[in-house]
Amino acid sequence: MKRKSILALVVMAVISILGIVTVQVYWFNKAFDTEEELFNREVNTALFNVANQFFEINEAAVPSNNPIKQLSTNYYVVMINNEIDANLLEYLLKSEFEKRSIEADFEYGIYDCTSDKMVYGNYVSYDKNKEVSEPHGLPKWDNQSYYFGVQFPNKASIITDRMSIWIFSSSVLILVIIFFSYAIFVVLRQRRLSEIQKDFINNMTHEFKTPISTIALSAEVLQDPNIVHQPDRLKSYASVIKKENIRLKKQVERVLQMAGMDKEDIVLKKESTSLHQLIEDAVIGIKTGMAKNGDWIELQLDASNDHLFIDKLHVSNVIYNLVDNAIKYCKDTPKIHIITYNEDDKLWISVKDNGLGISHEDQKRVFDKFFRVHTGNRHDVKGFGLGLSYVRQIIKAHKGTISVNSTIGKGSEFKFYLLNE
Numbered sequence: 001m002k003r004k005s006i007l008a009l010v011v012m013a014v015i016s017i018l019g020i021v022t023v024q025v026y027w028f029n030k031a032f033d034t035e036e037e038l039f040n041r042e043v044n045t046a047l048f049n050v051a052n053q054f055f056e057i058n059e060a061a062v063p064s065n066n067p068i069k070q071l072s073t074n075y076y077v078v079m080i081n082n083e084i085d086a087n088l089l090e091y092l093l094k095s096e097f098e099k100r101s102i103e104a105d106f107e108y109g110i111y112d113c114t115s116d117k118m119v120y121g122n123y124v125s126y127d128k129n130k131e132v133s134e135p136h137g138l139p140k141w142d143n144q145s146y147y148f149g150v151q152f153p154n155k156a157s158i159i160t161d162r163m164s165i166w167i168f169s170s171s172v173l174i175l176v177i178i179f180f181s182y183a184i185f186v187v188l189r190q191r192r193l194s195e196i197q198k199d200f201i202n203n204m205t206h207e208f209k210t211p212i213s214t215i216a217l218s219a220e221v222l223q224d225p226n227i228v229h230q231p232d233r234l235k236s237y238a239s240v241i242k243k244e245n246i247r248l249k250k251q252v253e254r255v256l257q258m259a260g261m262d263k264e265d266i267v268l269k270k271e272s273t274s275l276h277q278l279i280e281d282a283v284i285g286i287k288t289g290m291a292k293n294g295d296w297i298e299l300q301l302d303a304s305n306d307h308l309f310i311d312k313l314h315v316s317n318v319i320y321n322l323v324d325n326a327i328k329y330c331k332d333t334p335k336i337h338i339i340t341y342n343e344d345d346k347l348w349i350s351v352k353d354n355g356l357g358i359s360h361e362d363q364k365r366v367f368d369k370f371f372r373v374h375t376g377n378r379h380d381v382k383g384f385g386l387g388l389s390y391v392r393q394i395i396k397a398h399k400g401t402i403s404v405n406s407t408i409g410k411g412s413e414f415k416f417y418l419l420n421e
Contacts, residue, residue, distance in 0.1 A: 006191055013184050017177055024173055031166050035159045036073075039102075043076060044068055046096035047150065051078050053092055058082045071141060074155040079147045084110050089148055090122060104158045109138040110148045116140075118149065211244035218244075268311040268397055275306040275315075275347065275418075279338060282319040296334050297323065303340035303347045308420045314394045315418065319351075321387040322414050326353035329412075346417040353413075358406040366404055367392040 051067045054060075060082055067079040093108060109121035118138050138149045152158065160167065218237040221227065227234050283297050319338075326336045330353065337352040358366060365371045369389040391414075395402045399419040406412035 035162050042100045047078050049096050050092045054080050074152045077141050077147050077149045081145045084148055104152055107151045211248040214244045215241050270309050270311055273310050273312050275308050276301040282316045286323050297336045300339045303342050318391050318394050321391050322351040329355040348417045350415045354411040357408040357410055358412055363404050
């Protein structure tokens, strides 16, 4: 799938998700408002009937205006203009609420004109297993006649309980969004893996093409019958073929080695090893292969008790890979500093260089398989993007960790430790 198609897919998916969520939130709020309005209407009807019964008991005239006032979203007051019996009030409230299936906890209180206070309050709960709370005391209303107040502390939860179908549909929608988002994530991830695979194949093709071409060219020269009379030239081309064959073999082994690591755990052949001696031997081998003069690799091996129980071959390859990367990603003469030291009962190894550096974003992926750091206009940096992935796997197999600290233009530092076990 083309990049533009994937981008269009992601944009449409995000717009669709935002549209669905917006519509769901809108209708959920509308449903909540409708249920709240219905609840208020039922409560008002129940309280109006309670007030009428008190008017009949007290043989008082029913007021022309509505005796019920809603002072807040969950607090109602009812004006009676006469003394109110608390026991009778609680009985009538329960009866009227039950008739309308309002089985919600409520708190009531009665205003006493004599003391100018809310008195005789009580908290009524329909849940028998619930511990009944002490009444908190209802707020007083600026009115000098007798009235009682009713408050529903859990009004919001009462309304949401009535909206079970909306809550269910919202939950289903959330699950759909999660799965949809995950599907988009998988598509993007597969796209990235496809690009990585394509880059790997391109890199591998170029890496293999050079030695194959060199071997083919040398073979053509060796087919010349007159070359037998030029022993030095014959030896030179034979040496080229051997060298390129070794190079090609190493590249194939590296790819096969990384493929094998995916299928099974790395088998380490551990033995007691002087890490300092191993580093020195590796550096000598690197210097010999690079044919560079001068102290461009500096060693500062300060760690005490450098003997570790490790796999010599793999750890030597780790050092080689880190130094090889430092050389490849350097503009001028490389300056590489290998340090060992002890910290937190661990033996740490640090490899610093003066190379191009790695961006903060690339540092997060530098140990991923097939990932290669962008080198701008430089096209002379070869590789499959397997080296640092191999390094991390070997260090993890030794129960260690590795990290990178780098600044663009100022070089990089790779720091790791190996457990001695």
